Amino acid sequence: MVKKIPMRQCIGCGEMKPKRDLIRVVKPKEGEIALDLTGKAAGRGAYLCRSAECLRMAQKSHRLERSFSCKVPAEVYEVMLHELSEADGDS
Template sequence: MKKRKIPMRKDIVTGEMAPKKELVRIVRDADGNVSIDETGKKSGRGAYISINVDIARKAKAQHTFEKVFATKLTDDFYDDLIAYVDHKQARKELFENGK
C-alpha cells in the first residue's frame, strides 16, 4: 500500500514544523478580519499555531498575530484563541489516552 503524504505546516510561534492536523489555523480574510479557522478551509491568509496552551499564551504575550497579519487585535481574540486551544488540547489528550 502506498504511503500518503502528510501535509506539514510551520508553527509561527515556535518555528517548528508539524503535521497540519496538529495545528490550529488562524486566518485573515480580504476585509482584514482575523479569526480562528476551525475547518481549515476558510479563504484568506493563514497562519498556524500548535495545540498547546503555553504556546497560545506566548503568542498573546508577544502579539504574534498582530505582527504576522499587520493588523491590531484585541486581547479578546487572544483569550478566545487560548480557550479554543485549551479545548482542543483536552480533547486530544482524552482521545489519545482512550486508545
Template sequence: MAKKIPMRMCVSCRERFAKKDLIRIVASADGTVQVDPTGRMPGRGAYVCHNPECMKKAVEHQQFDRGLHRKVDPDTIRPQLDQVKEDAPEK
C-alpha cells in the same frame, strides 16, 4: 509513492508540524480574526501548536500580528484559543 504531507510552522516556537496538528488562525477580508477549525476558511492564515505556552506567547508577544500582516486584538483571540484548549482531548 507516499502522499506529501503539508507542513506548517508554529508562529510561537517556530517548529514545523504537519498542518493537521496545528491550530489555524485566519484573518478574513472583512477584518475579523478567528480560529479556523476546518483549516479551509478564506483569508490569510497563521498557525500555532497546541502547547498552552506557545498559545500564550503568541498572544502576548503579538506574533499573530506578524503572521497575519495585521493588528490582532488579544482580547478577541485569547477566548477563542482558551476554547480550543478546553475542547482538546487529553494526551
C-alpha cells in the same frame, strides 16, 4: 517510499510540524481573527500548535500581528485561548 507530509511552522514555538497537528488561525477579509477549526475558512492563515502555551508565545512575540500585518486585540487571544481549551477536550 517517503510519505510527503505538509509541514507548517507554529507561530508560537516556531517548530515545523505536520499541518494536521496544527490549528489554523485565519484573518478573514472582514471580521475578527479567529481559530479556523475546520481548516477551510477563507482568508490569510497562520498555524499554531494545539497548545495554549504556543498561543501565549505568539501573543508575546507579536508574531501573529506581524504575519497578518495588523493589530490583534487581547480579547481575540482570549477567545482563541478559550476555543483552544474546548477543542482540546475531545482529543
